[in-house]
Amino acid sequence: xxxxxxxxxxxxxxxxxxxxxxxxxxxxxxxxxxxxxxxxxxxxxxxxxxxxxxxxxxxxxxxxxxxxxxxxxxxxxxxxxxxxxxxxxxxxxxxxxxxxxxxxxxxxxxxxxxxxxxxxxxxxxxxxxxxxxxxxxxxxxxxxxxxxxxxxxxxxxxxxxxxxxxxxxxxxxxxxxxxxxxxxxxxxxxxxxxxxxxxxxxxxxxxxxxxxxxxxxxxxxxxxxxxxxxxxxxxxxxxxxxxxxxxxxxxxxxxxxxxxxxxxxxxxxxxxxxxxxxxxxxxxxxxxxxxxxxxxxxxxxxxxxxxxxxxxxxxxxxxxxxxxxxxxxxxxxxxxxxxxxxxxxxxxxxxxxxxxxxxxxxxxxxxxxxxxxxxxxxxxxxxxxxxxxxxxxxxxxxxxxxxxxxxxxxxxxxxxxxxxxxxxxxxxxxxxxxxxxxxxxxxxxxxxxxxxxxxxxxxxxxxxxxxxxxxxxxxxxxxxxxxxxxxxxxxxxxxxxxxxxx
Amino acid sequence: xxxxxxxxxxxxxxxxxxxxxxxxxxxxxxxxxxxxxxxxxxxxxxxxxxxxxxxxxxxxxxxxxxxxxxxxxxxxxxxxxxxxxxxxxxxxxxxxx
Numbered sequence: 001x002x003x004x005x006x007x008x009x010x011x012x013x014x015x016x017x018x019x020x021x022x023x024x025x026x027x028x029x030x031x032x033x034x035x036x037x038x039x040x041x042x043x044x045x046x047x048x049x050x051x052x053x054x055x056x057x058x059x060x061x062x063x064x065x066x067x068x069x070x071x072x073x074x075x076x077x078x079x080x081x082x083x084x085x086x087x088x089x090x091x092x093x094x095x096x097x098x099x100x101x102x103x104x105x106x107x108x109x110x111x112x113x114x115x116x117x118x119x120x121x122x123x124x125x126x127x128x129x130x131x132x133x134x135x136x137x138x139x140x141x142x143x144x145x146x147x148x149x150x151x152x153x154x155x156x157x158x159x160x161x162x163x164x165x166x167x168x169x170x171x172x173x174x175x176x177x178x179x180x181x182x183x184x185x186x187x188x189x190x191x192x193x194x195x196x197x198x199x200x201x202x203x204x205x206x207x208x209x210x211x212x213x214x215x216x217x218x219x220x221x222x223x224x225x226x227x228x229x230x231x232x233x234x235x236x237x238x239x240x241x242x243x244x245x246x247x248x249x250x251x252x253x254x255x256x257x258x259x260x261x262x263x264x265x266x267x268x269x270x271x272x273x274x275x276x277x278x279x280x281x282x283x284x285x286x287x288x289x290x291x292x293x294x295x296x297x298x299x300x301x302x303x304x305x306x307x308x309x310x311x312x313x314x315x316x317x318x319x320x321x322x323x324x325x326x327x328x329x330x331x332x333x334x335x336x337x338x339x340x341x342x343x344x345x346x347x348x349x350x351x352x353x354x355x356x357x358x359x360x361x362x363x364x365x366x367x368x369x370x371x372x373x374x375x376x377x378x379x380x381x382x383x384x385x386x387x388x389x390x391x392x393x394x395x396x397x398x399x400x401x402x403x404x405x406x407x408x409x410x411x412x413x414x415x416x417x418x419x420x421x422x423x424x425x426x427x428x429x430x431x432x433x434x435x436x437x438x439x440x441x442x443x444x445x446x447x448x449x450x451x452x453x454x455x456x457x458x459x460x461x462x463x464x465x466x467x468x469x470x471x472x473x474x475x476x477x478x479x480x481x482x483x484x485x486x487x488x489x490x491x492x493x494x495x496x497x498x499x500x501x502x
Numbered sequence: 503x504x505x506x507x508x509x510x511x512x513x514x515x516x517x518x519x520x521x522x523x524x525x526x527x528x529x530x531x532x533x534x535x536x537x538x539x540x541x542x543x544x545x546x547x548x549x550x551x552x553x554x555x556x557x558x559x560x561x562x563x564x565x566x567x568x569x570x571x572x573x574x575x576x577x578x579x580x581x582x583x584x585x586x587x588x589x590x591x592x593x594x595x596x597x598x599x
Contacts, residue, residue, distance in 0.1 A: 132560055139567045146574055156585035160594040163578045167531050167591075170571060171522050174538035177564060178515055181542050181557070185508075185549035190556050235597040 012073040015123045022049025023116035030109020039107040043098040046112030053087030071191045072130045081485035082126040089251035090119040092342045095456040096243035103354035118144035122255035131180045131190045149240040155356040161239025168232040176219025182212030192266035200270040223256040227286040230309045237305035246345025249308045250338045265489040287313030291423040294430045299358040321405040327486035329401035336398035343381035343464030350453030366443025377465035384468045386431040393472025507548035514541035528589040
């Protein structure tokens with residue numbers, strides 16, 4: 001492909017430019033002006049940057065037809081839809097972390113700046129078509145997130161979570177990197193396109209290639225928290241500040257899945273028969289383990305951590321289906337999952353008392369009497385994760401799309417579909433266990449008085465719930481968007497999937 | 503020559519992996535991860551002899567990122583030491599289900 005001109009190249013990475021410049025401005029605002037409102041002004045600048053990112057991405061989606069992009073940076077619907085989603089998630093996380101940090105008395109400008117830097121890495125991941133860009137995106141996202149977990153310096157739980165997350169994250173990065181090195185050695189290319197065509201024409205070093213693909217899949221499975229590489233998730237999600245946990249559960253996971261799908265679609269498609277059974281087992285194990293282990297948890301954040309593992313399993317089913325329908329289902333599911341997760345965590349942020357004490361089910365007791373709207377929003381978001389019809393809004397259709405994709409794949413995945421349905425039924429046990437105390441128990445007096453939730457946090461919780469319900473009534477608009485957002489590798493129809501051996 | 507370098511790199515990577523899985527000291531663990539990254543670097547350099555300089559460029563990227571990672575990792579280890587008085591991971595037991 002011929003070298004694009006500089007301005008064309010800049011247009012392709014405009015969201016990353018905007019987000020990183022916004023992060024610098026946020027940091028500057030954190031050290032200038034009157035002491036009083038510094039962290040608030042910084043957070044507002046970060047929020048504005050995230051909104052600009054969303055507007056930019058939507059502008060690219062709705063504007064003129066997209067140019068083909070380069071061998072480094074993709075320019076397709078997948079990139080821009082997920083960039084909009086991730087920037088929106090980052091904006092919500094900026095508001096939630098500010099409220100949470102303020103309550104804990106540690107509000108500072110570094111948090112929104114780090115959120116923007118993580119968002120830069122995440123949006124880069126939606127576009128990456130070269131393994132160097134993949135590596136830089138994953139590291140930019142991960143390094144910023146390690147620090148975000150440890151931002152509350154007085155919390156021993158946060159420090160423990162951060163060091164565990166860091167060591168396992170760096171460990172998994174080493175696997176991913178070794179996989180990249182071996183794939184590069186076997187194919188002679190760093191570009192997903194080049195790897196795909198080298199693999200399709202028959203690799204010269206099949207052993208090296210297989211080892212490389214396996215190591216890359218291990219590294220990616222760590223990042224999306226698929227079983228058996230999920231062991232870090234409950235501890236890290238539990239110890240991290242609640243607002244940061246929401247960001248990790250929703251946006252970091254979405255970005256990791258974006259690159260997972262693109263790598264499998266563009267580089268490893270010709271090897272489908274080799275990695276398909278592996279991912280099949282991972283998907284089934286992740287759904288079962290996530291949902292079963294969530295049942296035994298008392299703390300709300302641990303329940304939601306295992307629930308996020310289960311959702312990784314559902315999303316892996318969409319990846320395993322490996323078709324345009326699967327990619328559509330993945331995008332659809334990520335939108336629904338981000339909305340529900342952000343809404344639920346907004347309610348948890350509203351309920352936290354500013355200490356790092358873990359929230360248990362009792363903390364939700366009598367939520368209906370204390371904050372009726374928040375209780376409703378929480379119920380809608382949790383039911384959406386469960387995939388409940390009507391009251392769960394768009395969550396039901398998200399699971400439906402994944403099921404459809406699994407059943408309509410070139411080799412139908414009935415068994416996975418059955419595991420998905422059965423494990424979703426099991427998940428009802430703990431999701432309803434979260435909602436029940438909010439509506440059926442009377443409030444218990446809190447040890448520390450909990451201040452009224454800030455307007456921003458309430459707005460996010462209620463807005464997420466409303467969007468979940470509206471999209472639940474009109475799912476076809478989101479389906480149309482998701483269909484336009486399948487990665488360009490799937491644009492030619494299901495031709496790539498014909499290599500599966502039944 | 504390339505295959506010897508790849509074997510050495512694989513051995514280093516496995517040593518690092520075993521270290522991460524068996525050791526409990528956060529700093530030793532971190533050193534093992536660094537060993538794994540450097541094993542990868544060796545592979546990249548060896549393989550770029552086959553395929554041109556993209557592998558060497560990647561090594562520069564890995565070293566830069568590893569430096570940033572070291573800064574963050576050591577800061578986190580210090581934070582843990584301040585709270586727990588030790589960097590032994592088996593004595594970090596606040597987060598349990």
